[in-house]
Amino acid sequence: MTSHPVAxxxxxxxxxxxxALSSVSSRIATVAGQDxxxxxxxxxxxxxxxxxxSDIQILYEYAGHRHFGENYxxxxxxxxxxxxxxxxWHFIGSLQSNKCATLASIPNLFAVETVDAVKKARKLxxxxxxxxxxxxxxxxxxxxxxxxxxxxxxxxxxxxVARYIMNECPRLNLLGLMTIGxxxxxxxxxxGEQNEDFTTLLETKHLVESELGIKELExxxxxxxxxxxxxRQGSTNVRVGSVIFGARPPxxxxx
Ligand SMILES: *Cc1c(COP(=O)(O)O)cnc(C)c1O
Numbered sequence: 001m002t003s004h005p006v007a008x009x010x011x012x013x014x015x016x017x018x019x020a021l022s023s024v025s026s027r028i029a030t031v032a033g034q035d036x037x038x039x040x041x042x043x044x045x046x047x048x049x050x051x052x053x054s055d056i057q058i059l060y061e062y063a064g065h066r067h068f069g070e071n072y073x074x075x076x077x078x079x080x081x082x083x084x085x086x087x088x089w090h091f092i093g094s095l096q097s098n099k100c101a102t103l104a105s106i107p108n109l110f111a112v113e114t115v116d117a118v119k120k121a122r123k124l125x126x127x128x129x130x131x132x133x134x135x136x137x138x139x140x141x142x143x144x145x146x147x148x149x150x151x152x153x154x155x156x157x158x159x160x161v162a163r164y165i166m167n168e169c170p171r172l173n174l175l176g177l178m179t180i181g182x183x184x185x186x187x188x189x190x191x192g193e194q195n196e197d198f199t200t201l202l203e204t205k206h207l208v209e210s211e212l213g214i215k216e217l218e219x220x221x222x223x224x225x226x227x228x229x230x231x232r233q234g235s236t237n238v239r240v241g242s243v244i245f246g247a248r249p250p251x252x253x254x255x
Contacts, residue, residue, distance in 0.1 A: 006053045006054055006057045006082055006083065008054075009054065009057065009058045009062075010054070010138065012073075013054075013055070013058065014062060015189055016246075017055060017058050017245070018058070018059070018062055019058055020169070020243060020244045020245075020253070021046065021059055021063050021065060021244055022213060023243075024192065024227075024240055024243060024244055027046060027227075027228060028041060028227070028228075028231065028238065030045060031231045031232060032044075032226045032231055034121075034232075035232075038222070039185040040236070042066065042222075042231050042235055042236050042238055043067055043236065043237045043238070044237065044238055044240060045067045045069040045081055045090050045092070045190065045220075045239045045240070046059060046065060046066065046067065046068050046235060046240065046241070046245075047068075047069040047070075047071075047092065047239050047240060047241030047244075047245075048068050048069065048079075048245060049069070049070050049072065049075065049093070049133075049241065049248065050075075050240070050248045050251060051245045051248070051251055053079050053082055054142040055245055056068055056079065056083055056087070057083060060083065060084060060087060060246075066086065066087055066088045067088050067090060067110065068087055068088070068089055068090065068108065069089075069090040069091075069092045069113075069239050069241070070090070070091060070092070070093065071091075071092055071093030071094075072093055072251075073091070073093070073099045073102055073213070075077065075099075076089060076091060076109075077102065077106065080106050080108065080109070080214060082210055085107070085108055086108065087108060088108060088110035088111075089106065089108060089109045089110055090111045090113055091103055091108055091111070091112045091113065091114065091115065092239055094114060094150055095114040095115060095140075095150075096110065097119055097120055098122055099126045100123035100127060101123060101126075101127035102231065103124065103127075104123075104124045104127035104128040104135060105127060105129070105168065106127075107129075107132060109135060110136060111135070111137060111138060111175060112124060112135065112136075112137050112138070113137075113140065113178045113220055113237075113239075114138070114140045114150065114178065115137045115138065115139050115140065115161065115165070116139065116140045116141075116142075116150050116151050116152050116161070117152065117161065118160070118161055118164045121137065121161065121164055121165050121168075121172060122164075123145075124137065124169075124171075124172060125168070125169035125171045125172050128171035128172070129171075130170075130171060133174060134170075134171055134173040135171060135172050135173070136172075136173050136174060136175040137165060137172050137173070137174060138175055138176045138177060138178035138220050138237075139152055139156050139158055139161050139162060139174070139176075139177050139178075140152065140178045140179065141153075141158050141177050141178065141180045141200075141201055141204055142154075142179075143181055143198075143200040143201050144179075144180075144181055144182035144185065144197050149180055149182075151179065151180075153201050154201075154203070154204040154207075155204070155207065158177065158204050158208060159207060159208050159211045160210045162174055162211075162212060163211075165187075165210060166212060166214070172211055174216050174217070175217070176205070176217045176218030176219055176220060176236070176237065177205050177208070177217060177219060177220070178201075178219075178220035178221065179197055179198070179200075179201045179220075179221050180196065180223075181197030181198065181221065181226075182197060186225055186226045186229075189226065189229045190225070190226070190229070195226065195229055195230070195233060197221070198221050198222075198229070198230055198233040198234070199233065201219055201221055201231060202219065202234050207221060218236040218237055219234050219235050219236055220235070220236070220237040220239065221233075221238070222235045222238040222239070222240075223238070223239055223240060224240050224242045224243040224244075226243060227240055
């Protein structure tokens, strides 16, 4: 392991972060524990975008947390270079074709969650070192159909990307499907209804599995405001930022 120039933990900050992570973890365990059919707890990806490396170091060191999510390629490259090499990074930001090779060259990148087209899968596959473990990918599905959101369309579009990854990308492992979903549907579900976006992602998973003859794709869905609802609807991977790290500062750099 390299020595990393990450600032020594501020005890007050450490206390806040550890408390927040533990609270989210126990909320996850409570909801997941209500469903006896699930052998594993959902994975908690702590979304650290725009937060300092010292925050990540605290959760890594004092809580043993390993899965962190980042949205901006350059920020991820910088953090991955300074922080311990056994962190399991998730790229959850909008994926551009011209950034795929940079991403794939991060050895401890655990997953790219935002693959939405064959071309991007091809670029990730081409750039991934064949001596490394396969790069996990989630296909991002635009379940809400909003113009502002990326993602393959639910249905055959998603099946086509999945088929390409399975058949043509030996350096990639299709781990599952991911959605962000609309805020309106998340709010509606907070009133006790099912979240339509989560339902659509689950249906798309069943379609992909039956068309390709595979099983047990994961579902990445649920953020700070709705991760418990997402788990009730089958999420295996929640991406939680602000309730752990606090509100984010405005973004000032481009990456
Ligand atoms: C920022 C982000 C999150 C975390 O959002 P919070 O509401 O802060 O939990 C999750 N998923 C994606 C894709 C994000 O961009």
